[in-house]
Amino acid sequence: MVKQTFDYIIIGAGSAGCVLAARLSEDQHISVCLIESGGSDKSALVQMPAGIAASVPYGINSWHYNTVPQKALNNRCGFVPRGKVLGGSSSTNAMVYIRGNKYDYDNWAKNGNPGWDYNSLLPYFIKAENNKTFNNALHGTQGPLHVQELTEPSAVNDCFLNACVEQGIQLNEDINGAEQHGARLSQVTQHNGERCSAAKAYLTPNLNRPNLSVYTHSHVNKIIINNNIACGVELQQGGKTTTLLAKKEVLLSAGAINSPQLLMLSGVGPKAHLETHNIALKHALEGVGANLQDHLTVVPLCKTNTAKGTFGVSVKGAASIIKGCAQWFNKRRGVLTSNFAESHAFINVWDNSPAPDIQLEFVIGLVDDHSRKLHRGHGYSIHSSIMRPKSRGTIRLANSNPRSAPLIDPNYLSHPDDLSLMLAGLKKALHILQSSAFDKIRGNMVYPLDVNNDAQLIEFIRQTADTEYHPVGTCKMGNDKMAVVNSKLQVHGIRSLRVIDASIMPTIVTGNTNAPVIAIAEKAADLIKLSYKTGL
Numbered sequence: 001m002v003k004q005t006f007d008y009i010i011i012g013a014g015s016a017g018c019v020l021a022a023r024l025s026e027d028q029h030i031s032v033c034l035i036e037s038g039g040s041d042k043s044a045l046v047q048m049p050a051g052i053a054a055s056v057p058y059g060i061n062s063w064h065y066n067t068v069p070q071k072a073l074n075n076r077c078g079f080v081p082r083g084k085v086l087g088g089s090s091s092t093n094a095m096v097y098i099r100g101n102k103y104d105y106d107n108w109a110k111n112g113n114p115g116w117d118y119n120s121l122l123p124y125f126i127k128a129e130n131n132k133t134f135n136n137a138l139h140g141t142q143g144p145l146h147v148q149e150l151t152e153p154s155a156v157n158d159c160f161l162n163a164c165v166e167q168g169i170q171l172n173e174d175i176n177g178a179e180q181h182g183a184r185l186s187q188v189t190q191h192n193g194e195r196c197s198a199a200k201a202y203l204t205p206n207l208n209r210p211n212l213s214v215y216t217h218s219h220v221n222k223i224i225i226n227n228n229i230a231c232g233v234e235l236q237q238g239g240k241t242t243t244l245l246a247k248k249e250v251l252l253s254a255g256a257i258n259s260p261q262l263l264m265l266s267g268v269g270p271k272a273h274l275e276t277h278n279i280a281l282k283h284a285l286e287g288v289g290a291n292l293q294d295h296l297t298v299v300p301l302c303k304t305n306t307a308k309g310t311f312g313v314s315v316k317g318a319a320s321i322i323k324g325c326a327q328w329f330n331k332r333r334g335v336l337t338s339n340f341a342e343s344h345a346f347i348n349v350w351d352n353s354p355a356p357d358i359q360l361e362f363v364i365g366l367v368d369d370h371s372r373k374l375h376r377g378h379g380y381s382i383h384s385s386i387m388r389p390k391s392r393g394t395i396r397l398a399n400s401n402p403r404s405a406p407l408i409d410p411n412y413l414s415h416p417d418d419l420s421l422m423l424a425g426l427k428k429a430l431h432i433l434q435s436s437a438f439d440k441i442r443g444n445m446v447y448p449l450d451v452n453n454d455a456q457l458i459e460f461i462r463q464t465a466d467t468e469y470h471p472v473g474t475c476k477m478g479n480d481k482m483a484v485v486n487s488k489l490q491v492h493g494i495r496s497l498r499v500i501d502a503s504i505m506p507t508i509v510t511g512n513t514n515a516p517v518i519a520i521a522e523k524a525a526d527l528i529k530l531s532y533k534t535g536l
């Protein structure tokens, strides 16, 4: 059988993979193959912003993983939805555009990763961005990733923003500007009333390039490594197993859960663990799958005394969605352009934190257990997430079958500081919900909470807290013994193999992770082009 050969093979068409495919195939002499386990992103559930409410809870376009039982969460298994579709998680996320804090990136650089400080990454945020609101030295207006204000934000956001002010949180005109602290309506990755995923921004416009091949419903079983050089991939397409060869490099962009899984399946990872599963060791790297970090969130829910301005389970709610469907399908307008998390705030609950330690996301609906638990009536919620948790978890193989779900253990709240911070963040959210700005619309809390009862609040955290969908760090960049990639994102000890996605973050960023991953991939594309030109 003739094996297909490409210059670059990219595994995973998510936030990072789409950027790489577009940037590397700009040179028509370079052949690029992008491989995605999921399918097309044409469905309205992807393109319509509010489609997330139907897809995430039910596993549509998603890997729909769960964590192993979490000791600190009363042995509950957390939910881990990850995009499995062109665009990856950028096709199933809540579209909030946040870059993180300068502190995060400067810390990466300080810890042995030259070129990854904020000032070095800023040009890549700008290169990616097409911001409809801001046109200044900190923002881009020419990039493929459309960033804009919500088309029709709910008036209920005013209650949240005014309540923030009541609680001493200033409004911030640009949370991605010079100062991150403060509250604001969300800027979203949308364009003309549709989601602007990494696929929409980078891939769709370039699908006609003859040097770019995109394979969907194609699952990479393993990276082929001979003599410590990555040569290609073994691919499963339906019942067929194929081999693709890479003349230059294999680029692993399968995300923070699947990238370490695939490295381990390919024989790169902790020696003893691979031995347990009878996987032939190609190169021992203890850090593969370690250092898992995520934003843990707790969500107090409050009912409203009106159906206006929120999503809900009621006759009026259903009528509003039916009207919204007509508006969206005809004009790309209406309530279904909502991303639900319509405003947010970055705050310090601890004085000595070097950057905001809590993010509050205000959601115009009762999001209980990722909307898997529905409640009659209408309401709103605040996601209170800890920004730089100290707990560290792992990704491990359940077995050597490439189709098995990996064992995901975020090890939430294993560091005591994380619980204290969660508690302080929950209290702040409750103070905001109790502010007079909400007086006119406030109903009962779904789960009544007493802000002065720490034991009750801690039990609420243990019984309900879960991911804010930002796992990172499992193939971390660095030069210590637990690092998986160097500052050029090349896998230590293996030639022609890089990891480029959320897994390379040495520490999690202060805020949502899509824009940071896109900036990482923009920078990586330049690093790869430089290697290609200089042979280094």
Ligand SMILES: Cc1cc2nc3c(=O)[nH]c(=O)nc-3n(C[C@H](O)[C@H](O)[C@H](O)COP(=O)(O)OP(=O)(O)OC[C@H]3O[C@@H](n4cnc5c(N)ncnc54)[C@H](O)[C@@H]3O)c2cc1C
Pocket (backbone or CB within 6 Å): 011, 012, 013, 014, 015, 016, 017, 035, 036, 037, 038, 056, 081, 082, 083, 084, 085, 086, 087, 088, 089, 090, 092, 093, 094, 095, 096, 097, 098, 218, 219, 220, 221, 253, 254, 255, 256, 258, 259, 262, 468, 469, 470, 471, 500, 501, 502, 503, 512, 513, 514, 515, 517
């Ligand atoms: C429900 C949800 C809400 C979120 N909300 C926000 C938000 O509002 N704002 C924000 O900034 N961030 C948000 N995020 C996080 C953000 O979207 C992710 O951090 C980011 O998309 C990760 O990019 P990535 O390239 O690392 O991985 P992904 O985008 O997940 O891409 C990985 C891709 O690899 C594919 N893949 C995996 N294994 C294989 C294999 N073996 N073979 C072939 N293909 C494979 C996957 O199917 C997937 O398409 C959210 C995420 C989720 C899931």
